[in-house]
Amino acid sequence: MNSPIKQRKMNPSDGDNTLIQDMFSQQDFLNLGQQILQLLAEYLDNNLSSPVIGYQSASDLTIKFTDPLPIQARLKISEFPEVLQQQVLANALNIHHPRNFGHQVATPLPIAALCDLVAAFTNQAMAIYETGPSATMIERQVIHWLCQLVDTETWAQGDGLLTSGGAQANLTALLAARQAYSLAQGKNYWDSGLNAQAPCFILTSEHCHYSVARAAGIMGLGTQAVIKIPCDNNGRMQLDALESQLNRYAGKVMAIVANAGCTPSGSIDALTEIGGLAQQHQVWLHIDGAHGASMLFSDKLRDKLQGIAVADSVVWDGHKLGYLPATVSAVLFKRGADSMLAFAQQASYLFDEENPDKAYDQSQRTLECTKRMMGLKWWAAFNLYGTQSLGKLVEHVFDTAQQMAGKIQQREDFELLMSPQTNIVVFRYLPYPQQAHIRKALVHSGQFHLTQVDWHGEIYLRATIMNPFTDMQDVDALLDAVKLAAEKLRLA
Numbered sequence: 001m002n003s004p005i006k007q008r009k010m011n012p013s014d015g016d017n018t019l020i021q022d023m024f025s026q027q028d029f030l031n032l033g034q035q036i037l038q039l040l041a042e043y044l045d046n047n048l049s050s051p052v053i054g055y056q057s058a059s060d061l062t063i064k065f066t067d068p069l070p071i072q073a074r075l076k077i078s079e080f081p082e083v084l085q086q087q088v089l090a091n092a093l094n095i096h097h098p099r100n101f102g103h104q105v106a107t108p109l110p111i112a113a114l115c116d117l118v119a120a121f122t123n124q125a126m127a128i129y130e131t132g133p134s135a136t137m138i139e140r141q142v143i144h145w146l147c148q149l150v151d152t153e154t155w156a157q158g159d160g161l162l163t164s165g166g167a168q169a170n171l172t173a174l175l176a177a178r179q180a181y182s183l184a185q186g187k188n189y190w191d192s193g194l195n196a197q198a199p200c201f202i203l204t205s206e207h208c209h210y211s212v213a214r215a216a217g218i219m220g221l222g223t224q225a226v227i228k229i230p231c232d233n234n235g236r237m238q239l240d241a242l243e244s245q246l247n248r249y250a251g252k253v254m255a256i257v258a259n260a261g262c263t264p265s266g267s268i269d270a271l272t273e274i275g276g277l278a279q280q281h282q283v284w285l286h287i288d289g290a291h292g293a294s295m296l297f298s299d300k301l302r303d304k305l306q307g308i309a310v311a312d313s314v315v316w317d318g319h320k321l322g323y324l325p326a327t328v329s330a331v332l333f334k335r336g337a338d339s340m341l342a343f344a345q346q347a348s349y350l351f352d353e354e355n356p357d358k359a360y361d362q363s364q365r366t367l368e369c370t371k372r373m374m375g376l377k378w379w380a381a382f383n384l385y386g387t388q389s390l391g392k393l394v395e396h397v398f399d400t401a402q403q404m405a406g407k408i409q410q411r412e413d414f415e416l417l418m419s420p421q422t423n424i425v426v427f428r429y430l431p432y433p434q435q436a437h438i439r440k441a442l443v444h445s446g447q448f449h450l451t452q453v454d455w456h457g458e459i460y461l462r463a464t465i466m467n468p469f470t471d472m473q474d475v476d477a478l479l480d481a482v483k484l485a486a487e488k489l490r491l492a
């Protein structure tokens with residue numbers, strides 16, 4: 001194989017040159033690459049005999065990671081696959097395991113993971129157009145496709161960016177909302193900061209993700225500027241409570257944040273009605289669809305998000321129900337120009353004010369300067385499978401969640417918190433109140449991963465169905481294991 005690196009031989013009489021040449025060895029790359037792919041492909045066997053998590057306490061696992069700093073190579077390339085298996089994979093959470101009921105983390109499409117390898121290898125810095133021309137175009141195409149999925153008409157001029165995660169995505173959208181609010185007040189908070197800032201507030205669901213309050217802290221509003229609106233029994237913001245806070249803080253609300261799939265229970269706020277209130281009060285509406293926006297892939301599910309197009313900004317995580325490896329989140333703005341509101345910077349070494357293509361410099365829109373080529377995996381998934389197939393994945397796990405809810409209701413000793421609106425099922429085992437202890441026992445056993453949530457002071461178990469291969473056998477096994485663990489704890 002002809003590679004520029006091979007052709008450009010260094011003088012072998014100098015030991016350093018041989019060393020450098022070895023570090024870029026094409027042969028090592030190919031050999032090791034094949035072995036690593038083989039190792040990872042085994043994960044797709046869904047082998048139930050392997051644990052979901054080879055759980056060890058952090059102090060026990062530390063022992064495996066206390067080697068002295070390797071000044072010189074400690075391992076041969078040929079030894080690396082074994083070490084990868086023993087030290088890394090064996091102690092990882094097996095996200096492809098059908099009994100992983102844990103967080104809202106995608107079971108990534110294998111091909112999308114390969115795209116991440118391409119992104120890492122080609123290392124397109126992407127701060128400006130010329131540091132990643134195709135990467136920039138791919139990202140912009142993905143953003144326009146996502147805007148089209150929100151609404152072909154009202155979002156036709158939409159724009160945005162990809163960020164490393166939903167938390168940063170929420171921050172970016174809220175920075176834009178605050179800047180829009182400040183410009184409307186004849187001020188410029190970005191330039192003058194706290195000195196120009198009159199108190200302003202964010203109204204959001206009591207079940208919003210913590211990144212909303214964190215964004216308020218980062219923006220200097222203070223976390224107390226986030227006014228939590230109480231929700232109904234299905235986890236949806238109470239509209240009369242929202243309206244009364246809009247009246248109370250009239251003129252001082254910089255944004256409403258509604259959930260399209262809240263983190264604790266997957267509940268979807270009444271987007272149409274909230275959109276109406278936002279328009280009536282002339283307040284920016286941000287919809288946190290980090291978890292649930294992928295419902296827009298499915299003709300069957302997209303009605304659950306009716307009203308989403310009224311939003312001024314939407315966040316959509318590819319690494320949740322988009323089935324992509326972390327991290328990739330989209331921040332979408334209905335009015336394309338708003339995508340430039342969050343940040344404004346001059347840097348002569350990077351940005352060229354005269355450049356007619358400066359709208360293609362993605363770092364004008366995002367906190368990150370160097371950023372990964374995150375769009376490739378999304379672009380590839382769209383091209384290789386189409387949005388319809390991605391929608392099937394979402395429909396499938398939603399169906400599984402419904403069936404799981406039915407199973408819970410059939411068992412007298414279990415309680416279902418609410419009928420799942422997405423793929424998150426919240427429940428508890430009634431005869432033994434310490435749900436947190438049950439969860440711990442299951443996770444430590446390595447058989448299952450699941451989470452817990454505090455719902456108005458009561459702890460519930462929380463199962464998120466992400467893996468399309470999770471079936472009713474796995475669900476039955478989980479519910480049986482919950483019962484068994486609780487009985488064991490009771491007798492201990």
Ligand SMILES: Cc1ncc(COP(=O)(O)O)c(C=O)c1O
Pocket residue numbers: 104164165166167168170209211261262263288289290291317329
């Ligand atoms: C509704 C919602 N918003 C935002 C986030 C934060 O996203 P990320 O973990 O990608 O930063 C999450 C994460 O679970 C979420 O559920």
